[in-house]
Amino acid sequence: MSEFLEVSRLSKRYTSKRGLFGAARSMYAVNDVSFRMTKGRVVGVVGESGCGKSTLARLILRLIEPSSGAVRFDGLDLLKQRPREMRRLRARMQMVFQDPYSAIDPRYTVADAVMEPFQIQGVRLSSAARSDMISGLLTMVGLNPQTASSYPHQLSGGQKQRIGIARALALKPALLVLDEPTASLDVSIQAQIVGLLERLQEEMGLTYLFISHDLALVKYFCDEVLVMYLGRVVEALPNTDAPARHPYTRTLLDSTFQPDPKLRRRIQPLAGEVPSPFDLGPGCAFAARCPRASERCRVETPLLAASGGGHAVACHHPD
Amino acid sequence: MNALAQSGVGRAFTTPLGLFSGGYILILLVVALTAPWITPFDVTIQDLANSNAAPGWPHLMGTDEFGRDVLSRVMYGARTSLSVSATAIGFSMIVGMALGAAAGYFGGLFERAVMTVVDLTWSFPDILIALMLVAIIGPGLSSTMFAIAVAYLAQFTRLTRAQIVQLKRETFIEATINLGATPAHILSRHLLPNAVAPVIVVGMLAIGDGIILEATLGFFGLGAQPPTPSWGAMMSSGTAQLFLAPWVIIFPGLVVAVTVIAINLFGDALIRALDIRERLRGT
Numbered sequence: 262m263s264e265f266l267e268v269s270r271l272s273k274r275y276t277s278k279r280g281l282f283g284a285a286r287s288m289y290a291v292n293d294v295s296f297r298m299t300k301g302r303v304v305g306v307v308g309e310s311g312c313g314k315s316t317l318a319r320l321i322l323r324l325i326e327p328s329s330g331a332v333r334f335d336g337l338d339l340l341k342q343r344p345r346e347m348r349r350l351r352a353r354m355q356m357v358f359q360d361p362y363s364a365i366d367p368r369y370t371v372a373d374a375v376m377e378p379f380q381i382q383g384v385r386l387s388s389a390a391r392s393d394m395i396s397g398l399l400t401m402v403g404l405n406p407q408t409a410s411s412y413p414h415q416l417s418g419g420q421k422q423r424i425g426i427a428r429a430l431a432l433k434p435a436l437l438v439l440d441e442p443t444a445s446l447d448v449s450i451q452a453q454i455v456g457l458l459e460r461l462q463e464e465m466g467l468t469y470l471f472i473s474h475d476l477a478l479v480k481y482f483c484d485e486v487l488v489m490y491l492g493r494v495v496e497a498l499p500n501t502d503a504p505a506r507h508p509y510t511r512t513l514l515d516s517t518f519q520p521d522p523k524l525r526r527r528i529q530p531l532a533g534e535v536p537s538p539f540d541l542g543p544g545c546a547f548a549a550r551c552p553r554a555s556e557r558c559r560v561e562t563p564l565l566a567a568s569g570g571g572h573a574v575a576c577h578h579p580d
Numbered sequence: 581m582n583a584l585a586q587s588g589v590g591r592a593f594t595t596p597l598g599l600f601s602g603g604y605i606l607i608l609l610v611v612a613l614t615a616p617w618i619t620p621f622d623v624t625i626q627d628l629a630n631s632n633a634a635p636g637w638p639h640l641m642g643t644d645e646f647g648r649d650v651l652s653r654v655m656y657g658a659r660t661s662l663s664v665s666a667t668a669i670g671f672s673m674i675v676g677m678a679l680g681a682a683a684g685y686f687g688g689l690f691e692r693a694v695m696t697v698v699d700l701t702w703s704f705p706d707i708l709i710a711l712m713l714v715a716i717i718g719p720g721l722s723s724t725m726f727a728i729a730v731a732y733l734a735q736f737t738r739l740t741r742a743q744i745v746q747l748k749r750e751t752f753i754e755a756t757i758n759l760g761a762t763p764a765h766i767l768s769r770h771l772l773p774n775a776v777a778p779v780i781v782v783g784m785l786a787i788g789d790g791i792i793l794e795a796t797l798g799f800f801g802l803g804a805q806p807p808t809p810s811w812g813a814m815m816s817s818g819t820a821q822l823f824l825a826p827w828v829i830i831f832p833g834l835v836v837a838v839t840v841i842a843i844n845l846f847g848d849a850l851i852r853a854l855d856i857r858e859r860l861r862g863t
Contacts, residue, residue: 324758351760363751366770381761428755 271330305483499571598849665790676736684744
C-alpha cells in the first residue's frame with residue numbers, strides 16, 4: 262500500500278527587500294521537510310511560534326505554493342494537479358483553522374456555512390436532504406440543530422470552532438489538518454473541542470495532522486510527533502513515550518507545566534533567543550542556544566537521520 | 581444582506597437630520613419621477629407677454645425671459661439632474677467595483693496597471709476631466725453622463741480594492757479556497773457582498789457631487805440641450821437678466837444647494853446607521 266501522505270524535501274523560501282536599494286534577504290519558513298503519514302494516525306507538529314508549523318500545513322494543502330519539494334496524497338502528486346483537479350481534490354483534505362472568530366463569513370448563517378462545501382463541490386441536495394444534512398452535521402459536532410439560523414456574531418468561540426469542524430468534515434475528507442484548533446479558546450472549551458476531535462477521529466477513521474505549540478496536548482492526542490525549529494524538523498518521535506534525543510525537544514518538554522509539585526524537576530532555562538530566520542548561515546540553527554554545541558555544530562548543518570524504531574533526530578550530539 | 585441594508589437605511593431616518601434630509605430626498609424623487617404629470621405649467625410653452633414675471637400667483641417662482649414657469653422647470657429639472665447623476669454614478673459604481681475587485685483579488689501587474697490609470701484620473705479635478713471628455717465627445721446628456729461616470733470612477737475603484745485587499749486576508753476566505761472554491765465564487769459570494777455597503781454609501785454621496793457637476797456642465801451649455809430644462813442650464817440663462825429677474829437664477833441655484841446638502845446629510849446619517857465610518861477612512 263502506498264503511503265497516505267508523503268512529504269518530501271518541502272521548502273518555502275521568502276525573499277524581501279529592505280527599501281529601494283536594500284539588499285534582498287531571504288528566509289526559509291519551511292526548510293527541507295520530509296515525513297510520511299499512515300492512514301488513521303494522528304501526527305503532531307510542535308514548535309515555537311514562527312517555526313513554520315502553519316506554513317507547513319498550508320504547503321501540504323497547497324494553499325501556498327512551495328519553493329521546492331513534493332507532496333503526494335494518496336498516490337497523487339499534489340503539485341502537478343491542475344487548478345480544476347486540485348479544487349476537486351480539496352474535498353478530501355480539509356483544514357480546521359486557528360481563529361474560529363474569522364473562519365465564517367459574517368454574512369452567512371450557520372446553515373449556509375455548513376452547506377457551502379456542497380455548493381462549492383457541486384453536490385446538489387433536495388431541500389429535505391439539505392435540512393437533514395444540516396441537522397446531521399450540527400449534531401455530529403455537538404451543536405443544537407436550532408443554531409442553524411444563527412449568524413456567526415451570535416455564537417461563542419467554541420461554537421464557531423465546532424462549525425469550522427462541521428464545514429471541514431461535511432465532504433467526508435480523509436485527511437484533516439488541524440492548525441492550532443484550540444489555541445484561541447478558553448481552557449474548558451479546549452477540552453471539549455479536543456474530545457470532539459478524538460471522537461470524530463475514531464468514528465470516521467480520519468487521519469489528523471495536528472499542529473500545536475502545546476506539548477502536553479500533543480502528547481495526549483497524537484500517535485507520532487514532529488518537532489520543528491526554525492523551519493526544519495529537528496526530531497521525529499515514533500510515539501509520545503519515546504525519550505527525546507534532541508536538546509531542543511528536551512528543553513521543550515522541560516518547559517511544560519507539571520501540576521504535581523512532587524513531580525516538578527529542575528529546569529534548565531534556555532539562554533538567548535530564537536535567531537533571526539533571515540539569511541541563516543551554515544550549521545545547526547539551534548547551536549547558539551544549545552548547551553552541547555561544538556565547533557562542528559556551527560559549520561555543518563545536521564540532517565534528520567533515522568536512529569532506529571522510527572525515531573529520527575537532526576543533531577550531531579544526540580542523547 | 582437586504583434585511584441588513586434595509587434596517588440600516590431605516591435607522592438612518594431615526595435622527596432629526598436624517599429624517600429631514602431623507603424626507604426631502606424622497607419628495608424630490610417623487611417630483612422627479614412624476615414631473616411630466618404634476619408640473620403646474622407645460623415646461624416648453626412660451627408666454628412672451630408674461631416674460632420675467634416676478635414670483636406670485638400663478639407663477640410661484642416667477643417666469644423666465646420666454647415667460648416659462650420657473651417652478652415647473654425646476655421640477656422638471658430635478659428629473660434631468662437626478663436621472664443623469666444617478667445613472668452616471670450607478671454606471672461608475674458598477675465598473676469601479678468590478679475593476680477594484682479584480683485588481684484587489686488578482687493583484688500583480690494587472691492591479692498596478694488599473695491603479696495607475698485610475699490614480700491618473702484622480703490627480704485632475706473632476707470638472708477638468710469632465711470638461712475634457714465633453715469637449716472630445718461633444719455636448720449632450722449622454723456625454724455628460726459619461727463624463728460624470730469617469731470623473732468618479734477612481735473613488736469606487738480605490739474603495740473597493742482597499743476593502744477586497746483587507747477581506748482577502750480573513751480566515752474565511754482561506755477556508756473557502758480550501759473547500760475548492762473558484763475565484764468567481766470567492767468574489768461573488770464572499771468578497772463583494774462584504775465590501776458593498778461602504779461603496780453604496782459613497783455612491784449615494786457621489787450622486788450629490790454628480791448633480792453639481794451636471795449643473796456645472798449645464799451652466800457651460802455642455803449638458804442638457806434646450807429646451808430640456810436642467811438646473812445648470814436654467815442658471816446659465818438666468819445670468820443674462822440677473823438684475824432684471826433674479827428669481828430665474830436664484831431658485832434653481834437654491835434647489836441645487838439644498839439637494840446636495842440633503843444628500844450629504846443623509847449620507848452621513850447612513851454612514852452612522854450602517855456603522856461603516858472606519859471602513860471609509862483613507863479613501
